[in-house]
């Protein structure tokens with residue numbers, strides 16, 4: 001029987017994989033193919049930490065396939081050339097893949113599907129990256145509507161994990177290009193920020209379910225507690241299936257009712273992935289411009305010097321600086337801190353949110369077009385169902401609420417370690433200014449008013465209420 005190809009992209013696992021199961025249905029042997037696409041790998045948004053994760057996840061996938069007598073076939077080039085070519089070489093009439101929702105992926109897949117079909121072959125896409133398949137649903141305009149659909153889908157029951165597939169054995173595989181090495185991307189041989197791959201993702205899930213879910217509802221907003229799952233890079237690269245993660249959480253809730261509040265809060269967070277991916281699918285223009293047309297002419301008078309100061313974590317606002325330094329060191333940032341740091345760039349430094357979006361994309365190990373763009377547009381007030389622009393996060397009040405004893409700030413800003421708690425988020429009020437820590441780059445109280453003016457100049461004058469949190 002002819003083989004089938006499964007084209008791996010952001011689904012770098014073997015477990016709980018419906019598209020691989022489809023490829024293998026009816027006894028077909030599966031060829032696992034990964035295409036090193038220069039348009040993505042050398043694109044402006046790719047950063048070292050995400051590349052490193054990708055390379056390790058590919059190595060782990062190859063190891064998993066070798067454990068089954070097969071191996072990952074790697075080819076370099078444009079998918080529109082490579083995929084039809086490998087299909088022709090192997091005689092595979094079916095190519096399966098997991099659908100991705102960004103504009104580039106969409107055009108790429110349409111082109112590959114067309115070229116395969118011309119040769120009498122087909123591309124079959126599963127929507128298993130998410131719980132809800134946005135391609136089959138009308139767009140939702142609010143997160144709460146998406147969340148409702150998401151929970152209804154869970155109540156109806158998730159498709160069970162398919163049984164494992166059969167892969168083509170090594171001698172019968174088509175030629176593979178050499179595996180990519182860190183050196184060819186200019187990455188140092190050892191620098192590793194997070195362990196990547198299917199096994200590491202499964203361990204992270206297990207640890208979170210055993211130790212984190214119970215306290216998630218209470219502690220998730222406390223960056224010092226570090227109480228979230230840290231599964232975002234795994235979910236981005238699909239080294240774990242979102243269904244596996246959800247099943248594990250639901251099982252924990254059934255077995256220990258005291259974790260059920262944590263589970264439902266965590267599922268709500270996962271619903272944001274579906275919301276932002278659906279937004280990108282239905283409104284692909286958000287990748288480059290504001291969802292709200294009335295905010296497309298905002299003025300951004302901020303300076304490039306201020307952008308550098310923000311990137312370096314030297315703004316003089318402790319929580320913003322701690323967040324930016326966590327990003328530099330771990331290539332990860334706590335969600336509450338992403339909101340505060342992003343708000344500061346847009347509303348206090350008056351810089352275009354796209355500068356921040358690009359920087360996060362390059363730095364974050366979990367950098368994800370839909371979630372990152374969605375997060376930035378939410379903070380900037382420009383997105384679908386975004387925070388209203390007049391809600392401006394106060395970095396001092398946010399710090400005092402979410403990091404009251406300064407645990408997070410002290411972890412990342414050593415210059416402030418000795419400061420008493422009452423000054424930790426407002427060091428400029430301390431009787432002795434901490435040496436080596438910068439003065440405030442701006443005065444938040446003043447810049448908040450400037451931001452309101454800039455936004456009001458773009459919108460209807462009737463919206464004039466300002467809320468300080």
Ligand SMILES: Cc1cc2nc3c(=O)[nH]c(=O)nc-3n(C[C@H](O)[C@H](O)[C@H](O)COP(=O)(O)OP(=O)(O)OC[C@H]3O[C@@H](n4cnc5c(N)ncnc54)[C@H](O)[C@@H]3O)c2cc1C
Nearest residue numbers: 228229230231232269270272273335338367368371372375
């Ligand atoms: C400005 C900004 C930029 C962001 N950029 C990204 C990004 O590039 N990639 C990314 O995955 N997330 C992004 N987020 C969302 C969120 O901050 C991270 O998903 C979360 O901090 C990851 O940590 P965790 O895995 O421990 O999350 P948990 O709290 O354990 O949540 C579980 C999972 O739910 C998803 N999730 C949680 N919160 C959100 C959210 N607000 N939006 C979308 N999905 C969410 C993630 O997949 C996460 O792994 C961004 C948020 C903001 C405000």
